[in-house]
Amino acid sequence: MAEASSPTHQAREWLASILVWGTAALVTATFCWLLGDIVWHGLSHLSWTFLTTSPESAGRRGGIGPILVSTLLILGVCLTVSLPIGVGTAILLAEFTSDHSLFGRMTRRSLDVLAGVPSIVFGLFGNAFFCKTLGLGFSILSGGLTLACMVLPILIRSTEEGFRAVPANYRLSAAALGLSRTTTLVHLLLPAAVPGLLVGLILGIGRAIAETAALIFTSGYVDRMPESLLDSGRALSIHIFDLSMNVSGGDANAYASTLVLVILLLAINGTAAWLAERGLHRRIVTV
Amino acid sequence: MTSSHSNILYRWPTDDLLCWLLRGLAAIAGLVVVFIVVFLIAETLPVLSHVGLERFFTDPSWHPAEGFYNLTPMLWGTLFTMAGSVLIATPLGILSAIFCHYYAPPILTRPYRRLIELLAGIPSVVYGFWGLVVLVPLIGEIHPPGPSLLSGILILTIMILPTIALMADASLANVPQHYLRGAAALGLPRWATIRGVVFPTAKSGLFTGVILETGRAIGETMAILMVCGNVVQTPSSFFDPIRTLTANIALEMSYALGDHRAALFVSGLVLMTMIAALTMAAEWISRGRIYG
Amino acid sequence: MRPADVHTKPHPLYPTDEQPSAAVPAPLIHVNNLSLHYGDRPAFQDVTLSIGPGGITALVGPSGCGKTSFLTALNRLTDLIPGCRVTGEIRIENLDVLAPQTDVIRLRRLVGMIFQKPNPFPLSIQNNLSFPLREHGLRDPVQIAHTTETVLQGVGLWDEVKDRLDSPALALSGGQQQRLCIARALALSPAVLLMDEPCSALDPLSSGLVEDLIVNLRGRYMVVIVTHNLAQARRIADAAAFFWVQDGTGRLIETGTARQLFEAPRDALTAAYISGMRG
Ligand SMILES: Nc1ncnc2c1ncn2[C@@H]1O[C@H](COP(=O)(O)OP(=O)(O)OP(=O)(O)O)[C@@H](O)[C@H]1O
Ligand SMILES: [Mg+2]
Numbered sequence: 083m084a085e086a087s088s089p090t091h092q093a094r095e096w097l098a099s100i101l102v103w104g105t106a107a108l109v110t111a112t113f114c115w116l117l118g119d120i121v122w123h124g125l126s127h128l129s130w131t132f133l134t135t136s137p138e139s140a141g142r143r144g145g146i147g148p149i150l151v152s153t154l155l156i157l158g159v160c161l162t163v164s165l166p167i168g169v170g171t172a173i174l175l176a177e178f179t180s181d182h183s184l185f186g187r188m189t190r191r192s193l194d195v196l197a198g199v200p201s202i203v204f205g206l207f208g209n210a211f212f213c214k215t216l217g218l219g220f221s222i223l224s225g226g227l228t229l230a231c232m233v234l235p236i237l238i239r240s241t242e243e244g245f246r247a248v249p250a251n252y253r254l255s256a257a258a259l260g261l262s263r264t265t266t267l268v269h270l271l272l273p274a275a276v277p278g279l280l281v282g283l284i285l286g287i288g289r290a291i292a293e294t295a296a297l298i299f300t301s302g303y304v305d306r307m308p309e310s311l312l313d314s315g316r317a318l319s320i321h322i323f324d325l326s327m328n329v330s331g332g333d334a335n336a337y338a339s340t341l342v343l344v345i346l347l348l349a350i351n352g353t354a355a356w357l358a359e360r361g362l363h364r365r366i367v368t369v
Numbered sequence: 370m371t372s373s374h375s376n377i378l379y380r381w382p383t384d385d386l387l388c389w390l391l392r393g394l395a396a397i398a399g400l401v402v403v404f405i406v407v408f409l410i411a412e413t414l415p416v417l418s419h420v421g422l423e424r425f426f427t428d429p430s431w432h433p434a435e436g437f438y439n440l441t442p443m444l445w446g447t448l449f450t451m452a453g454s455v456l457i458a459t460p461l462g463i464l465s466a467i468f469c470h471y472y473a474p475p476i477l478t479r480p481y482r483r484l485i486e487l488l489a490g491i492p493s494v495v496y497g498f499w500g501l502v503v504l505v506p507l508i509g510e511i512h513p514p515g516p517s518l519l520s521g522i523l524i525l526t527i528m529i530l531p532t533i534a535l536m537a538d539a540s541l542a543n544v545p546q547h548y549l550r551g552a553a554a555l556g557l558p559r560w561a562t563i564r565g566v567v568f569p570t571a572k573s574g575l576f577t578g579v580i581l582e583t584g585r586a587i588g589e590t591m592a593i594l595m596v597c598g599n600v601v602q603t604p605s606s607f608f609d610p611i612r613t614l615t616a617n618i619a620l621e622m623s624y625a626l627g628d629h630r631a632a633l634f635v636s637g638l639v640l641m642t643m644i645a646a647l648t649m650a651a652e653w654i655s656r657g658r659i660y661g
Numbered sequence: 662m663r664p665a666d667v668h669t670k671p672h673p674l675y676p677t678d679e680q681p682s683a684a685v686p687a688p689l690i691h692v693n694n695l696s697l698h699y700g701d702r703p704a705f706q707d708v709t710l711s712i713g714p715g716g717i718t719a720l721v722g723p724s725g726c727g728k729t730s731f732l733t734a735l736n737r738l739t740d741l742i743p744g745c746r747v748t749g750e751i752r753i754e755n756l757d758v759l760a761p762q763t764d765v766i767r768l769r770r771l772v773g774m775i776f777q778k779p780n781p782f783p784l785s786i787q788n789n790l791s792f793p794l795r796e797h798g799l800r801d802p803v804q805i806a807h808t809t810e811t812v813l814q815g816v817g818l819w820d821e822v823k824d825r826l827d828s829p830a831l832a833l834s835g836g837q838q839q840r841l842c843i844a845r846a847l848a849l850s851p852a853v854l855l856m857d858e859p860c861s862a863l864d865p866l867s868s869g870l871v872e873d874l875i876v877n878l879r880g881r882y883m884v885v886i887v888t889h890n891l892a893q894a895r896r897i898a899d900a901a902a903f904f905w906v907q908d909g910t911g912r913l914i915e916t917g918t919a920r921q922l923f924e925a926p927r928d929a930l931t932a933a934y935i936s937g938m939r940g
Contacts, residue, residue, distance in 0.1 A: 091561070178388055
C-alpha cells in the first residue's frame with residue numbers, strides 16, 4: 083500500500099494506463115484504416131457485372147466471374163478430400179485411442195508439426211508431388227489437394243474438440259445398454275459433435291480461401307473459365323496478387339476483388355464464431 | 370422385458386471395421402508431414418550431391434543461372450523482418466490483451482476482442498495489397514524507394530499481432546481469479562498486480578504466443594513479397610529493399626529448372642528447419658508449464 | 662474382524678431357505694479375488710463374494726471405497742476407461758466376464774446399469790427406448806411399441822408420458838428421467854440390474870417413487886444397488902456388502918444378509934460405520 087502510493091509508483095500506474103489505452107487505440111485505428119481504405123476504394127467498383135463477367139486485358143477491365151468459379155472448384159476439391167480424412171482422424175483421436183497410445187501420440191505430434199508448416203512449403207510440396215510426381219500439372223486438382231493437406235490440422239483439432247465436448251455419460255450409458263461403438267458414434271456422438279465439426283469446417287474454408295502462396299505454383303495463373311478439374315484456375319487471392327504486382331493500372335479491380343475476398347472471409351469467420359457460441363447452448367437442450 | 374432372447378446374441382463386426390477404417394484415415398493425415406519432408410529432401414538431393422550444402426552460405430552471390438547459390442542475404446532478410454516484427458508485435462499484442470482483461474470498460478471488451486479476431490482472419494494477400502498501395506508510398510515519401518525492410522517489418526507486425534494478442538488473451542484468462550482477488554485485498558493497484566501477479570502466472574502461455582507469432586513471421590510469403598522490393602542484398606538500413614527466403618521461392622519457382630529449382634527446395638528445407646526448431650522450443654516451454 | 666477371513670471364504674448371501682422365487686433363470690455372480698487399478702492406483706483389491714439370484718443386494722461404504730468401480734467391473738464398462746486394469750475372476754451365469762473373448766455386447770445386455778445421474782439420450786422419450794431395441798435387432802414396430810408400453814408401465818411412467826412420447830426426454834423431470842433410464846435398461850430384458858446410487862440425485866418424492874420401483878423389481882431381476890442411504894438399504898435390501906478404505910485401497914469388509922449386517926455386524930468397522938450413520 084505504501085509502495086503503491088509513492089509518487090514514482092503512481093507515475094508508473096499512469097504510464098501503464100496510457101500505454102495500454104494507446105495500444106488499443108493504435109490497433110483499432112490501423113484496423114479501421116485498412117478496412118476503410120479497402121471498402122472506400124473497392125465499393126465503387128463492386129457490382130453484379132463485376133462478379134459475373136470475365137476479366138479483360140489481364141484483369142484491368144472486366145470482372146472476376148471465372149476466378150470465383152475456380153476458387154469454388156479449388157475449395158470443393160479441398161473439402162471433398164480433407165473432410166473425410168479430417169473427420170475420420172478426429173473421431174479416431176477423440177473416441178478410439180487413449181491419450182497414451184503410441185499411434186495417437188504420433189498422429190497428434192505430426193499434425194502439430196503440419197500446423198506450423200509455412201504455406202510456401204506446402205506450395206513446394208504440392209508442386210513436387212501433385213503437379214510433377216502424380217502428373218496433374220498446374221491444375222485446380224493440384225491446388226485443391228495441396229490446400230487439403232494444409233487445412234487438415236485445423237479441421238481435425240476443431241472436430242476433435244467437438245467430440246470431446248460431448249458429455250462422457252453418453253458413452254457410458256450407451257455402452258451399458260450394450261450398444262456397439264459404431265452405433266453410439268453414428269446416432270449419439272456425431273449429432274452432438276456437429277457444432278465443433280461445423281466450426282472446423284468453416285475455419286478450414288476460411289484458411290483455404292485466404293491462401294495464396296500455396297496456390298501460385300500448384301493451381302496456376304490462368305484466368306479463363308475452367309472446363310475441367312485438370313485445367314489451371316486462378317484463385318481470387320492470386321488474382322489480387324497478380325493485379326497489384328504484375329499489372330499496371332489494375333488497382334481499381336484489385337481493390338474490388340480485395341473487398342470481395344474480405345467480405346467472404348468476414349462472413350465465414352463470423353459464422354464460425356456465431357456457431358461456436360451457439361454450440362455451447364445447444365448442448366443443454368438437444369432434441 | 371418382452372423382446373425375444375434370440376436377439377441378445379447379436380454380434381457387431383462393424384466396430385473392428387470402423388476402427389481400421391479410421392486408422393487408415395488417420396495414418397494418411399499423419400503421413401502428410403512425412404511426405405512433405407521426404408519430397409523436400411528428394412528434390413534437393415541432386416543439388417546437394419554435386420554442389421553441397423556449404424556453398425549455399427559461402428558462394429559470392431545468388432545467381433542460380435551462373436551456378437551461384439548464396440542464400441545468406443535472403444536468410445538475413447527473413448531474420449531481420451522476423452526479429453523486427455516480433456520485437457514490435459509482442460509488447461503491442463500483450464498490452465492489447467491486457468487492455469481486454471484489465472483496462473477496457475465492459476462494453477468495449479467484446480467488440481475489441483472481435484476486432485482482433487477479424488484481424489487474425491484477414492488473408493495475407495490483403496495485408497500485402499494494402500501495404501503496397503498505402504504503406505509503401507508513405508515510406509517512399511520519407512525515404513525513397515519505399516519498398517523496404519521497414520515496410521516489411523510494419524506489415525508483418527500488423528499480421529502477427531493478432532496471433533500473440535489472442536494467445537495472450539487466452540493465457541490471461543487462465544490466471545486464477547483468487548490471485549487477483551488476493552492482490553486486490555492487499556490494495557495493489559492495477560499495473561502492480563499485472564506486473565507482480567499476472568505476468569509470472571501467465572508467463573509460459575505468453576512465451577508460447579511469441580513462438581507461434583515467430584513461426585508465422587518466418588513463414589509469411591505474400592505480404593512480404595508485395596512490400597519488400599525483393600532485391601537480393603543484405604540490408605544496411607531500414608529503407609533498403611530486401612528479399613526473404615519465402616519471397617525468393619514464390620518469385621523464382623515458376624521458371625526455375627534443374628539445379629535452380631532444387632536450390633529453391635533447399636531454401637524450403639531451411640525454412641522447415643527453422644520451424645522445427647521453434648516447435649521444439651514450444652514443446653520445451655509447455656513441458657516447463659506442467660512441471661514448473 | 663480380519664478382512665482376510667472374508668476374502669478367502671465367500672459367504673453365500675442367500676441361505677437356500679430364504680431364496681426368493683425367481684421368474685428368470687437363476688443367475689449367480691461369483692467374484693473371486695477381484696482387484697481394480699486406475700493406472701498404478703488400486704481402487705479396490707482382493708474382493709471375493711458371490712451374489713445369489715433374485716434378490717436385492719446393497720453395497721454400502723464410505724465415499725471413494727470403490728463401489729462404483731466394482732459395479733463397472735461387473736459389466737466391463739471399465740473397458741472404456743483408459744489405464745483401468747481389472748484382475749481376478751468374475752462369473753455371471755456361466756459367463757467368464759473378464760475373458761478377452763467374452764462378447765461384451767451380450768454381457769451388457771445381460772447386465773443392465775443405472776447411473777447416479779439420470780442420463781437419457783438427447784432423443785425423444787420414444788426413441789430413448791426404441792433406439793437400443795432396434796440396434797439389438799428388434800425391427801418389428803408393433804413389438805417395439807408393445808415393449809415400450811410394457812416397460813413404461815412397469816416403471817409407472819406410462820400415464821405421465823403416453824401423450825408426449827415424441828417430446829425430448831431431457832425435458833422430463835429428474836425423477837421421470839431416472840425412471841425412463843430404468844425402463845430403457847429393462848426393455849433389453851437383462852437378468853442383472855446394477856444401480857449406482859440411483860436415488861441420490863433426486864428429490865425425496867422422486868426418490869421414494871424410484872425406491873418403490875426397485876422393490877417391485879425384486880424376484881424378477883437380480884438387483885445390485887450402491888447407496889449411501891443406509892435407511893434405504895435396510896428397507897429394501899435382502900443382502901448387503903460393506904466396503905471400506907484400508908491403506909488407500911478399497912476392501913470388502915463384511916457380507917451377509919441385510920438384517921444381519923445392519924443389526925448384528927460381525928466386524929467392528931461395520932458396526933462403527935452403521936452406528937455413525939445412525940447417530
Ligand atoms: N476414472 C477414474 N480414473 C482414476 N481414478 C478413479 C476413476 N474413477 C474413480 N477413481 C478413483 O478410484 C477410487 C474409487 O472410486 P469409486 O468411484 O469407485 O468410489 P465410490 O465408492 O463409488 O465413491 P462414491 O461413494 O463417492 O461414489 C477413488 O479413489 C477414485 O478417486
Ligand atoms: Mg460412486
